Amino acid sequence: MTPTPPPPTEPESPPIGNSFRDLFEALLRRPRELAQDPMIDRPATLLRLFLLALVALLIFGFVLGTFAWHQQIWAAPLKLGGGMLFAAIICYPSLYIFSCLAGSSASAGRLAGILGGVLGLSGLLLLGFAPAVWIFTQGTRSFGFMGCLAVGSWLIGFIFAGRFLDQALHAHGASQKGPMAIWSIIFLLVTLQLTTSLRPILGTSDRFITPEKKFFLQHWSETFDLKLPPETPSEERS
Numbered sequence: 114m115t116p117t118p119p120p121p122t123e124p125e126s127p128p129i130g131n132s133f134r135d136l137f138e139a140l141l142r143r144p145r146e147l148a149q150d151p152m153i154d155r156p157a158t159l160l161r162l163f164l165l166a167l168v169a170l171l172i173f174g175f176v177l178g179t180f181a182w183h184q185q186i187w188a189a190p191l192k193l194g195g196g197m198l199f200a201a202i203i204c205y206p207s208l209y210i211f212s213c214l215a216g217s218s219a220s221a222g223r224l225a226g227i228l229g230g231v232l233g234l235s236g237l238l239l240l241g242f243a244p245a246v247w248i249f250t251q252g253t254r255s256f257g258f259m260g261c262l263a264v265g266s267w268l269i270g271f272i273f274a275g276r277f278l279d280q281a282l283h284a285h286g287a288s289q290k291g292p293m294a295i296w297s298i299i300f301l302l303v304t305l306q307l308t309t310s311l312r313p314i315l316g317t318s319d320r321f322i323t324p325e326k327k328f329f330l331q332h333w334s335e336t337f338d339l340k341l342p343p344e345t346p347s348e349e350r351s
Contacts, residue, residue, distance in 0.1 A: 129143065129146060129147055129150050129152070132161075133161055133164075133165060136158070136161055136162060136165060136233070137165065137237065140165075140230060140233050140234045140237060140277075141234075141237065144230065144234065144276075144277040144280060144281075145277075145280045145281070145284060147230060148227055148230065148277065148280060148281030148284055148285075149281075149284045149285075153223060153226035153227065153230070154220065154222035154223040154225065154226045155226075158226060158229075159222075159225055159226055159229055162226065162229030162230055162232070162233045163198070163229045163232065163233075165233045165236065165237075166197070166198075166229065166232035166233040166235070166236040167194050167198065167236075168236075169233070169236030169237055169239060169240040170190075170193050170194040170197050170232075170236050170239065171190040171191075171193070171194045172190070172240055172243060173190075173193065173236070173239040173240060173242070173243050173246070173266075174189045174190030174191070174192065174193030174194055174314075175189065175190045176243045176246050176247045176250065177189045177193065177246070177250065177259075177263055177314060177315060178190060179247060179250045179251070180250040180259055180315050180341065181313075181315060181316055181317050181341060183317050184317070184321075185313070185314070185315070185316075185317060188313075188314075188321060189314050189315075192311040192314055192322075193314065196304070196307040196308075196311050197232060197236075197304065197307075198232075199307070200300065200303045200304045200307060201228055201231075201232055203303065204296070204299065204300045204303055205224070205225065205228060207296055207299060208224055208228060208296055208300075209221055209224055211292040211293055211295060211296040212224060212282055212287065212292070212293065212296075214289070214292040215282060215287040215288070215289045215290070215291075215292040215293050216286055216287045216288040216289055217282045217285045217286055217287040218285050218286045219281075219282065219285040223285070227277075227278060227281045227282070230274075230277055230278075230281070231274040231275075231277060231278050232274070234270070234273060234274040234277050235267070235270040235271055235273075235274040236270070237270075238266075238269060238270035238273055238274075239266055239267065239270050242266040242269075242270075246262055246263065246266060249262055254340040254341040254343070255340055255341075256315055256316065256336050256337065256339045256340065256341065257336070257337035257338060257339070259315055260315065260333060260336070260337070263314075263315070264305070264308070267304070268301075271297075271301060271304075275297050278293065278297070279293060305329050306328070306329050308329060309327055309328070309329040309332040309333075310322075310326075312332065316336075316339075316341070
């Protein structure tokens with residue numbers, strides 16, 4: 114009898130590098146491996162992950178700023194990038210608490226790296242949507258449509274980033290999905306409220322931030338039917 118050949122073994126994946134390009138590809142192609150990689154909680158990796166997220170958010174913010182031009186060219190990127198980083202900072206303590214409740218053994222440093230991966234993956238997906246969003250910034254004056262397009266892009270990005278978060282914590286022993294679902298809703302609500310607290314992001318104003326306090330659903334409903342005035346630079350150049 115001829116001996117049965119052993120089953121083919123899958124080739125081992127190459128180790129994940131620490132460069133921006135390596136992290137870029139790992140977030141898109143190997144998110145689970147990245148979450149388990151020992152280097153994810155190292156200061157250099159943390160810095161690169163958050164810088165990757167920040168650059169992607171700044172570019173997407175710039176694209177949104179071309180809807181109204183004027184000061185929004187620099188104000189929208191600043192608000193979007195700074196707002197998302199602020200949301201991550203204030204939601205990080207609750208991430209640690211809810212991850213413990215979910216049964217995860219991930220350390221505080223590793224959770225910071227995972228959170229950087231969540232923002233990074235969300236930012237990269239927004240970066241992918243940016244060319245299509247730019248087409249509409251130059252083709253419509255509707256605040257309602259542009260708001261839905263921007264928020265919809267963020268929601269899609271966060272859904273995929275949420276899968277990364279779930280895989281990362283599952284790899285570290287998390288056995289319950291409820292606590293992390295609650296945290297995801299909290300983080301999502303915080304980011305959506307910041308779209309109103311840091312307004313205007315799409316429109317123009319004589320103030321950098323409008324001081325009036327509003328809930329984001331109220332603000333969205335009040336501005337949904339508004340249109341950008343025709344005397345903006347984008348209209349003059351068309």
